[in-house]
Amino acid sequence: MSLSPQHNSLRSLTYVPSCPRLCPIARVVTCSATTTKSRSSQNQLVIEPRLVSSPDLVTPNNIISNSGPPLPNDPTLQSTWSHRAWVASGCTTLLMSLAKAITGAADSHMWLEPIVAGYVGYVLADLLSGVYHWGIDNYGDASTPIFGSQIEGFQGHHKWPWTITRRQFANNLHALARSVTFAVLPIDILCNDPVVQGFVTACAGCIMFSQQFHAWSHGTKSKLPPLVVALQDASVLVSRSQHSAHHRPPYNSNYCIVSGVCNEFLDKNRVFEALEMVVFFKFGVRPRSWSEPGAEWTEEADETRPQPTVVH
């Protein structure tokens, strides 16, 4: 199917249920078709189906059969000792950084700057979580070096979002904990500046725990710890309502999963759309959000949940 760029709105097309972002894209593609080298079907933006199903979905920790989501007691959702070891090493490097921030602040009698740096790190972590999430939601596949398993894991998450609430703590965090260990340990060893350490502790800590914040945003209010609900309601952690918008068509907003504080700015100013245009015109790669949502992105019902009984 091809889409004429003259369309004012794509909402009327049944093929694309809701994708307002395609309108500016269509306009830009119209302009570019007259100024850039010829493409085989000029002035037409081809709407392609989203990713073709791969035989299996590979998560960071396991392989999930494409035939269905992991069951509640699936071993692929459980933590292993290697997962726990990576989370322990990540926490240790964060505590070393925090200790250096506190002792450095005490020695220099300088408390405000490390605290402000920590706040900046917390906000930046939210932004980085959004950029990373946007990247792996939109580009690459299971064969992509380094990020392939993460990409397929997040696509599985869009199909079966509730499974994240059943994933054990270390199973969910170990990949980020490993990255934090490698990134923060050299800074722990080489740097004694309390401002830098305050920034690193907050930023790396929020990035490492972002998958836990994400899991809580999929939780049921009555089953979450009251403190978590209070922090979500205060927008200290990403809220359930804000993240649920990410899991609704057209699946292209609210990417940030630490506090969600950056989401409004990024979505209102169409920052990711601008980045997608840069990537497209520089490398010719289309993000998945430009294509019509396929089965891989549409949430399936949780068949393991008890169904309400119909009384006749």
Ligand SMILES: [Zn+2]
């Ligand atoms: Zn996503």
Ligand SMILES: [Zn+2]
């Ligand atoms: Zn989610």
